[in-house]
Amino acid sequence: MLHVILFPFLSFLFGCNEGNKDKQKTPAKQVNSVIKVDTIKKVDTIKALVSTPLNYDTTKKYIYLTFDDGPQNGTDACFELCKKLGVKATFFMVGRHAATPHLKQIVKNIKNAYPQILLANHSSTHANGKYHSFYQHEQMAAEDFYLAQKTLDVPFKIIRLPGNTSWVREGKLRATSLTKPVCKILDSVGYNIIGWDVEWNFNHKTANPVESPEKMARVVAKTLENNDMNVKNHLVILTHDRMFRNQNYTDSLAKFITLLKDNKNYVFETVDHYPGLKKLN
Numbered sequence: 001m002l003h004v005i006l007f008p009f010l011s012f013l014f015g016c017n018e019g020n021k022d023k024q025k026t027p028a029k030q031v032n033s034v035i036k037v038d039t040i041k042k043v044d045t046i047k048a049l050v051s052t053p054l055n056y057d058t059t060k061k062y063i064y065l066t067f068d069d070g071p072q073n074g075t076d077a078c079f080e081l082c083k084k085l086g087v088k089a090t091f092f093m094v095g096r097h098a099a100t101p102h103l104k105q106i107v108k109n110i111k112n113a114y115p116q117i118l119l120a121n122h123s124s125t126h127a128n129g130k131y132h133s134f135y136q137h138e139q140m141a142a143e144d145f146y147l148a149q150k151t152l153d154v155p156f157k158i159i160r161l162p163g164n165t166s167w168v169r170e171g172k173l174r175a176t177s178l179t180k181p182v183c184k185i186l187d188s189v190g191y192n193i194i195g196w197d198v199e200w201n202f203n204h205k206t207a208n209p210v211e212s213p214e215k216m217a218r219v220v221a222k223t224l225e226n227n228d229m230n231v232k233n234h235l236v237i238l239t240h241d242r243m244f245r246n247q248n249y250t251d252s253l254a255k256f257i258t259l260l261k262d263n264k265n266y267v268f269e270t271v272d273h274y275p276g277l278k279k280l281n
């Protein structure tokens with residue numbers, strides 16, 4: 001059982017957007033035993049959610065604030081802050097991180113907060129941090145996402161790949177040669193894959209944010225001004241829940257969101273409203 005206790009701690013330090021992190025690897029046997037704790041029978045089966053199509057206002061810029069790798073230390077702080085400030089956000093969660101009743105409850109709370117907050121799929125194992133090997137075995141990788149879809153009870157077929165900003169929407173695939181095979185499989189069974197346009201980076205030793213909220217607000221403005229995004233006028237921001245676990249950094253997140261909210265041209269949305277997704281219901 002030691003790995004059940006250790007994994008959330010280890011995963012706290014390492015995230016999506018990084019190279020090969022052998023330090024956090026967990027032997028495959030142990031991972032499987034963690035997954036088996038969550039049998040499908042135990043999964044919450046609340047009523048399926050329905051995503052309503054959005055009519056975009058061409059005078060607005062759409063902001064998709066996303067938090068990766070929860071449930072973990074910091075998820076609740078981000079969740080409560082988004083609710084308090086009244087902004088929409090998406091949590092891409094990892095199946096095996098939901099390893100305790102408390103963490104499972106956080107996942108449920110997030111799912112139940114739709115349409116303000118969206119729960120989405122960020123794999124079951126986060127590739128064990130070994131991204132190259134994970135994506136080379138595309139069928140196993142696809143099954144890793146199917147498992148997370150069930151164990152987390154994710155409402156829509158929306159995925160973010162661990163450690164890789166690939167995109168798959170209706171008729172559009174944008175991926176590296178490494179991730180293309182799994183993207184094609186996931187596309188063929190109706191999944192959408194959402195990458196990111198800008199990242200609020202974190203220090204890989206402390207997990208604390210690198211940029212100030214003011215700097216990140218400027219990055220957002222500049223990226224929108226230059227139209228340097230996957231889809232014009234639609235900006236996806238990547239952050240990680242654990243970056244904001246301490247109060248001073250929760251305050252940084254609050255400052256960032258407030259700065260964006262002050263711009264009346266910005267509209268916060270959840271990623272189920274990203275343009276051109278395949279049918280969600």
Ligand SMILES: [Zn+2]
Pocket residue numbers: 015016017068069122126162163
């Ligand atoms: Zn991640």
